[in-house]
Amino acid sequence: MGKPLPLVGEDSAAFDLGTQSIVSWVYFTVVLFVLDGVWIDNSTGFGKAFIDAVSTLSDSHGIVMLALNLIFATAHSGLASFRDMGEGKRVYRVLFAGVSLPLAVSTVVYFINHRYDGVQLSAVDKPEMHLWETGIIRITWHPQMVGQVIWCLAHTIRIGNSVAVAASIGLIGHHLFDVWNSDRRLAVRHREAFEVVKK
Numbered sequence: 001m002g003k004p005l006p007l008v009g010e011d012s013a014a015f016d017l018g019t020q021s022i023v024s025w026v027y028f029t030v031v032l033f034v035l036d037g038v039w040i041d042n043s044t045g046f047g048k049a050f051i052d053a054v055s056t057l058s059d060s061h062g063i064v065m066l067a068l069n070l071i072f073a074t075a076h077s078g079l080a081s082f083r084d085m086g087e088g089k090r091v092y093r094v095l096f097a098g099v100s101l102p103l104a105v106s107t108v109v110y111f112i113n114h115r116y117d118g119v120q121l122s123a124v125d126k127p128e129m130h131l132w133e134t135g136i137i138r139i140t141w142h143p144q145m146v147g148q149v150i151w152c153l154a155h156t157i158r159i160g161n162s163v164a165v166a167a168s169i170g171l172i173g174h175h176l177f178d179v180w181n182s183d184r185r186l187a188v189r190h191r192e193a194f195e196v197v198k199k
Contacts (some may be wrong), residue, residue, distance in 0.1 A: 039102040047106050063112040068110055072103040131190045133197050141198070145175040
């Protein structure tokens with residue numbers, strides 16, 4: 001391989017600890033606390049009032065979700081359209097983030113809170129803990145873990161580098177923990193039935 005070409009633009013992955021400013025990190029932390037107090041915290045912020053106002057548009061959570069997306073997209077992209085005029089100006093960056101972040105938080109939180117509401121378009125049930133006794137469970141107690149291990153082994157062998165090994169160790173380790181944790185929860189919930197099914 002030849003020598004890499006010099007960058008024409010900026011390196012987005014560059015992070016040099018030596019160039020970091022403690023003052024900038026303090027500002028960032030203050031902004032997070034202000035965002036929490038002014039928008040996120042229901043007792044002091046305006047986020048709940050905003051969601052309540054948008055929710056008056058319709059009783060349909062789908063329509064409210066679409067409205068929240070449109071409001072965020074309009075504000076975010078609208079302000080981004082004027083970014084060249086505000087380039088380098090801290091006031092513009094604060095305005096841009098001060099509008100975009102709260103709207104993004106509200107949109108994401110609304111989705112999380114209502115992700116199982118609305119008209120069901122497919123046959124997927126709401127998530128529950130099941131004590132399955134038939135189907136693939138009769139072949140392997142934890143099919144997702146088995147599939148993940150097979151996937152990890154195949155990719156590690158095929159790619160054969162330290163990144164693949166590290167990813168596989170992390171993924172397999174997570175799934176092994178999940179096996180233990182799900183068995184523990186099923187045993188607490190189903191007691192003797194769990195032991196019978198497991199045998």
